[in-house]
Amino acid sequence: MARPQRRTVRDIRRGNRAVLLRALYFSGPTSRNDLTARTGLSAATVSTMTADLLGENIVVEAGQVESDGGRPRVLLRVNPEYGFAVGVDVAETHVRVGLFDLEMTERAKVDYMLRPARHDPELVARHILSGVEVVLSDAGVAPEQVLGIGVGVPGIVEPGADGVIHAKTFGWDGVPLGALLRRGTSLPLYVDNGAKTMGQAELWFGSGRGASEAVIVLLGVGVGATIVADGTTFRGVSSSAGEWGHTKIVANGRPCRCGGRGCLEAYVGIEAILDRAGVTSQGDWEEDLAGVLASESPVVEETVTYLGVGLANLVNLINPEKIVIGGWVGVRLGESLLPGIRRATAANSLAEPYAATSIVLGRLGPDAVALGAATLVLEEFLNAPQVARITAAG
Amino acid sequence: MARPQRRTVRDIRRGNRAVLLRALYFSGPTSRNDLTARTGLSAATVSTMTADLLGENIVVEAGQVESDGGRPRVLLRVNPEYGFAVGVDVAETHVRVGLFDLEMTERAKVDYMLRPARHDPELVARHILSGVEVVLSDAGVAPEQVLGIGVGVPGIVEPGADGVIHAKTFGWDGVPLGALLRRGTSLPLYVDNGAKTMGQAELWFGSGRGASEAVIVLLGVGVGATIVADGTTFRGVSSSAGEWGHTKIVANGRPCRCGGRGCLEAYVGIEAILDRAGVTSQGDWEEDLAGVLASESPVVEETVTYLGVGLANLVNLINPEKIVIGGWVGVRLGESLLPGIRRATAANSLAEPYAATSIVLGRLGPDAVALGAATLVLEEFLNAPQVARITAAG
DNA sequence: GTGCTTGTTTTCGCCTCTGAACTAAGATGA
DNA sequence: TCATCTTAGTTCAGAGGCGAAAACAAGCAC
Known part of the structure; x- marks a missing residue:
């Protein structure tokens, strides 16, 4: 009873590209040869696909491994500087904005204190937007290099483009944070519950x-x-x-x-x-x-x-x-x-x-919420690398 | 982080075939033209694929609908007699075996009473196996026409080929019902918890x-x-x-x-x-x-x-x-x-x-457990029609 | 240098989808 | 009666994708 979804021959390429990129991302430096084993794809496909990815600068070479008696393997890895992700943690007492490269190394961050019981949505949105500017300039990263902004917030986030939030403890009932942010940026936005972004972080990079x-x-x-x-x-x-x-x-x-x-x-x-x-x-x-x-x-x-x-x-x-x-x-x-x-x-x-x-x-500290929020961007990138890039540029 | 799964161009056909068959199954008699709209596939693909399915007798024609001023549409439907599914309900007081056609119409059934506290696994397995023979001969269906046997049981069913069951209230702890049944039949077997098969029935044919x-x-x-x-x-x-x-x-x-x-x-x-x-x-x-x-x-x-x-x-x-x-x-x-x-x-x-x-x-009666068990077979059939057929024949 | 081993690329054949042209089958109206 | 219109369904050519196998690359051993 799963949703019918037609497939065309192009979807295969996209899907296999994602499979390959994920393997590359999670296995670290890997040779093409290993990739054929890991992904199940043929050597031919791996070869042409990695050539594409190298050409797009999504993947870079990372040295060689000599083998006993044969041609050495060339190691490949995802280019950590191909793009960057912003992760935001909106909490009771502060707004934290972090800039991460594709390896999820934090390149810059900035905090804004919030007075308890002063959770004006406009103020929070302004903090986030100026935070993005600050971390970008601190790290020397241009906006075009940013693949997206992930935001972790308390409470329930409605599905939909406006990122409408219901957070009783915050005094927010139906605050369209996504829409507020979109007035100040054209980057792709991902708004999600903070517990979920933390979970995402532990799942991808922590104990999970x-x-x-x-x-x-x-x-x-x-x-x-x-x-x-x-x-x-x-x-x-x-x-x-x-x-x-x-x-x-x-x-x-x-x-x-x-x-x-x-x-x-x-x-x-x-x-x-x-x-x-x-x-x-x-x-x-x-x-x-x-x-x-x-x-x-x-x-x-x-x-x-x-x-x-x-x-x-x-x-x-x-x-x-x-x-x-x-x-x-x-x-x-x-x-x-x-x-x-x-x-x-x-x-x-x-x-x-x-x-x-x-x-x-769990083994990630209190920064896991922001990291997980950035991971939302990473996930999108790994699922459909080229699409994410285009959106970010647009 | 979904399981990497390479795809080749053949998988497309299989997937689209399943999409088409599901659309046909759940929409009832439908024209090729409607199917293009419902599945998103092109008219060309629908045409060749339905030709295949008609050739395999999985799909049959079901009359025409005249249209105002054009060629009438030919309606198609899944052939309810292409194959049959057995659904079994193993409960505290009885074992019930039902034979269903692909439309899940019950063609025959048989009950065996169980004495409380007399849930000998061998006995239950014998009841099921002889029940299958009985319903087949009652309905005049040959074993080769049966796509599989679904069994709903109390308790927890371990994943794996042996269908190992833990049902405290039944006095079963580690009973390999699947293995016991396989000694008496070569048909594909699906063993699942009875609450789940009932849920499956309500989901597919009831209130869900x-x-x-x-x-x-x-x-x-x-x-x-x-x-x-x-x-x-x-x-x-x-x-x-x-x-x-x-x-x-x-x-x-x-x-x-x-x-x-x-x-x-x-x-x-x-x-x-x-x-x-x-x-x-x-x-x-x-x-x-x-x-x-x-x-x-x-x-x-x-x-x-x-x-x-x-x-x-x-x-x-x-x-x-x-x-x-x-x-x-x-x-x-x-x-x-x-x-x-x-x-x-x-x-x-x-x-x-x-x-x-x-x-x-819920709007299905007490027979929902057996119906849902048969639905396990149906689900497999709709997901990969040809594969199911081959297995059944083998 | 010659053979051996292993990694990577290229070539070629096969499969699937789609758009567009084409055929089928009925309705309509002069 | 028959040309024309409308809608349904089929066929065909072209593009894109994959894998097997051949070809090529790059080291080691002697």
């Missing part, structure tokens, strides 16, 4: 690397998840899939800031943890959390249990091969409590799917 | 028809779900995705027969409903449930609430465009309580994803 069915959970102020099915982020019909933090684990339980009751976030979100521990925060949540973890408080054990229930629900429903625990709260909890979290998950899930899952910690 | 992102839930003795992503059943890494009945909605809640606590099934499974209502069953659960529903018992309202929580978790996590409530308990509850179920779901889910979801009742 190589997984095809996975869930990357984000534990921080908010609680969310990125569900990965068949190697790509699952978005659901209106792009809001993955709102794990507001699934209920205690029917009619603790009230949540979303207005509901018994949400997972109302147990394992940072505010909930501190509240349940009876901590009145002085503003530094990280320190507060460290205090709770160092204490003998039963809240710690309870938190592990609740988290285990939440994770077990994912195990039973999604049956992933890997669960990555990310977000600063998640990583902090995991550092000392991962074995307990695994036990709690096992206790609440079915044996078969649990046995198929490995639960690991 | 046309939905691309959907969840079909099954409420009966057990509670499960079929998650549909991009038009196909999502299975997870080891084929056990969708174990919704054992997701927790009350941390540390009521004990469940799976050994866990607070599972959804321990609140809305039929045994749980009756237990919570204080009914001691005489054996006729349908009557018992009717009694509970007719009473003023608060258990009814509570059940609606718990079900709403479970459904809301799906809404938040999966963001489907449609939720179909199936299974005999689900349909019975839904008949009178659907508005309340919708309210309870709304109360426990986020506004945006809830607004994007419609919650409807």
Whole structure:
């Protein structure tokens, strides 16, 4: 029942080109010979296609490897400077703009502080646009070299060209951030939920690397998840899939800031943890959390249990091969409590799917949101290199 | 990060052939002219391809439609008798074997009763194999005409050729039903969880028809779900995705027969409903449930609430465009309580994803499991018609 | 230098799609 | 009755794509 999609002989070339480029990107320097094995394409096709890519400067040579008794292999790699991607993290307290080359090395970045409760959409858009200018000039990159701008934001992002956002905690209800940005730039824009961009980053460059069915959970102020099915982020019909933090684990339980009751976030979100521990925060949540973890408080054990229930629900429903625990709260909890979290998950899930899952910690830091946002641009580039280039130039 | 998959020019033909056949199958009698519009293929391609399909007897003519002032269109349809599919429902109390033509019209069926607690795998396999012989001879269909056998079973089915099953309630732990069956037949076999085959049936021929992102839930003795992503059943890494009945909605809640606590099934499974209502069953659960529903018992309202929580978790996590409530308990509850179920779901889910979801009742009866199992064969046929035929013949 | 090995490119045949020209089959109206 | 119009379906030539195999390239060993 998959959407009918006619194919013509040209699509093959495009598809195989993407396959080749992906192989080249993820395997690092590789010879044409290796590429035939990796992609399954014939040597002939690899040869002509790499010739094209070299001619377009998308791929460059990267030395040789002598072989015992035969012609040496010429190594190829994706040209990291063929183009650049901007990644933006719009968070509660700041807007961060980073410029990345194709290898996702950060070339420049700039932060703008946001006053809490001052999340004027126009201001945020201005920060992003001026941030783009700043990082470009800092890194000496021309706008024509930029393949696109990825933006990670809190809340739900409607599908569609306007990038309309609903973020209750932000006071945004129907803010067309994409449209606001498009007034100031003609570069391709990709707006997505920040938990999803972080998930994207962990999937491509962090602990989720190589997984095809996975869930990357984000534990921080908010609680969310990125569900990965068949190697790509699952978005659901209106792009809001993955709102794990507001699934209920205690029917009619603790009230949540979303207005509901018994949400997972109302147990394992940072505010909930501190509240349940009876901590009145002085503003530094990280320190507060460290205090709770160092204490003998039963809240710690309870938190592990609740988290285990939440994770077990994912195990039973999604049956992933890997669960990555990310977000600063998640990583902090995991550092000392991962074995307990695994036990709690096992206790609440079915044996078969649990046995198929490995639960690991994320290994990217707080910059993962911006990196993941830039990865949206990279993904587009790898899927259809020439098209992305044209759009960017136009 | 999707699996690299090289394509050659031949794959195009295969893919387009599948596209064409699907269009023909789901649109009913259609002219070549309509097919060009529906598939996006050129008239030339449609012409040569339909000629092939007519030659192979996969497609047949189905009359004409006169047009005002031009050559009349010749209607085409899939030949319902090109091949047949066997669908098997292995349930707690019986094994049912049905023979379906390509239009999924049931041509013959046979039931075998199972004594409770007498679920010998060998016996079940023998029932299935002799059932296949019976329905074939009843319908006068030769084995060579059968494209495959689909089997829906309780529990988790491991991916792989042996069709290994883990079904706690059945007393099956690692039963290789597929391997047992293969000893008695050379036809292609498809073994899948019964909730998934039922979901498949509702998706293709029932209330889920046309939905691309959907969840079909099954409420009966057990509670499960079929998650549909991009038009196909999502299975997870080891084929056990969708174990919704054992997701927790009350941390540390009521004990469940799976050994866990607070599972959804321990609140809305039929045994749980009756237990919570204080009914001691005489054996006729349908009557018992009717009694509970007719009473003023608060258990009814509570059940609606718990079900709403479970459904809301799906809404938040999966963001489907449609939720179909199936299974005999689900349909019975839904008949009178659907508005309340919708309210309870709304109360426990986020506004945006809830607004994007419609919650409807399943419209296929208890035969949906066998029908869905046969649909597994149909799906294979539509995806690669010629390959399926060859396998069946071999 | 001559043979051997291995990597890369070129040549050639086959396959698929599409646009355009062409054929088929009925309606219409003088 | 028959020329003309309209719409459906088929045929053909051309372009683009892939793979097998032959050809070419570039080292090593003796």
